[in-house]
Amino acid sequence: DTEVTQTPKHLVMGMTNKKSLKCEQHMGHRAMYWYKQKAKKPPELMFVYSYEKLSINESVPSRFSPECPNSSLLNLHLHALQPEDSALYLCASRPGPSTDTQYFGPGTRLTVL
């Protein structure tokens, strides 16, 4: 298995909803990442998660919370989002800490109404 999978592909939610995005990889990669990408912009790093620790981009609002139940799975819990949070959410994984590239999942297209 050489891919990163993300579910769902599309998500529409209201501002009062709670939802979760899921990311999974079975390549034995030791780090996983969440990015947010707005249209015609580069990806912005939200969280870096290895099973040792979580690293947070301090500009990410608390309505986003990551969870890493095990080394293959990374969730992003969403609560009380705003319309400006609508974006493509990309998960990536990386084999090791030093020189490897990141492998991206297909993304979840999120729309907040």
Add this chain to the structure above:
Amino acid sequence: ELKVEQNPLFLSMQEGKNYTIYCNYSTTSDRLYWYRQDPGKSLESLFVLLSNGAVKQEGRLMASLDTKARLSTLHITAAVHDLSATYFCAVDMYMTTDSWGKFQFGAGTQVVVTP
């Protein structure tokens, strides 16, 4: 704060001609990555450049890294329509050799190849 600048931001290419995309960054790093993104899709890894003078080639694409100039280039030879996409460079803001790193992406170069 690390800044990564790509230029041009938009590149209209004619099929069969050669073009170059530039990626400048503001701090010392010897880890640079190139990605391709098709509209509505995710990012696909193209090249990993890990030392000064590194050169990688795949088909019509060739990437190089000059860490002293803090510059990477992505050269496209004899452009074809299939190369239409957005190309991103990313610099790894690693702090130590065992750091997980944080990628800082350039703004992206939108490439459109026309006959």
